[in-house]
Amino acid sequence: MRDDVDMNKLEQFYKGQTARLQRTFTEEDVKKSSELTKDFSPVYNQKEDVWKKFYEKPIVPALLTEGLITQVISEKLPGVPCVLLQKDLVFYHPVHVGEEITAEMVVIDINADRKWVTQKVTCLDEDGKEVIKGQVVILLLSNQE
Template sequence: MSYTIEDLFIGKIARMQRIFTDEEVKVCEKLTRDNSPVYNVEDDIWKHHYHQPIVPGLLAEGLINQVISEKLPGVACVLLQKELIFYLPVYVGDIITAELEIIDINMERNWVTQKVACFNQNGSEVIKGQVVVVILTNQN
C-alpha cells in the first residue's frame, strides 16, 4: 500500500519479516567490500563472541528500508536520518520481524519520524532505533 503524508497518522504501524541467508551475506560482502571474518563460516574469529557467523548490520538494516519503501510510507521517500542500536546479533537463518511505528509527522517539511524495533524468532529485540524520511511529492 502507498500513502500520502495526509493519509499517515501517529501510531500507524507496519511490519515485515525476513529470513537472512548465507547467500545474501556473501552478496552483501561483495557489494559493500566489507569482508569482516565475523561473517564467514570458514574463519574462527567469530567463535570467540558468537555461536555462528553474524549477518552484516547493513544487510539487517535492509529489512527496515524494505518496510519504509513497500509499506510505511510506501511511496517515494528519502532517508534523512537513522539511529540504530544493535542489541543482539542477527544470524543466518534467523527470522527477523521489523516493526516501524510513526511517532511524528512534520507536514511543513514532509518529514515522517518512525520508531524502529526488530525482533528475532525468539521474541528478543535485536535492533532498536528511529528513522526520519522525507516524502517526495510531485510538486515543484
C-alpha cells in the first residue's frame, strides 16, 4: 500500500497520473499458473512442439500477464484498497517466457460520486511493441461517504 496517499481522499488521484511495473515471466511462473487455473494448453509448455506451429516460442497465459496489470493497481495506482469492476483488454501480440513486459496504467477518468477510477492499460514487450491495450475501472474503498 502506498504511504504517500490518504486512502480516504479521492482527490489524491488525477487525470494523467501514471504508474508502471516491469516483469519477466519464467517457465516456473507459467507452470504455477497452469497448476492454479488447470489450463494445461500445450502452447505454454516448453517441452511440447505444438506451439511451434503458431509462435516462435511458448507463450505466457493471458491470465498471468493480466496479473502484472493487477499488480500495478494494487501496488502503485491507486495502491490503496480497491476492487476491479471492469476490464477490457485486447491482446495484440503474445507474451513469451523470458521477455520483460512493462505494464503502464494512466488515470483517464475519475467519477467522484461512485468512487470509480478509469485507467488506460498499455503493456509493452522489451522491444517497445504493444502487446496488450485496454482499460480498467476500479472502485476505491474508503471510509469517506
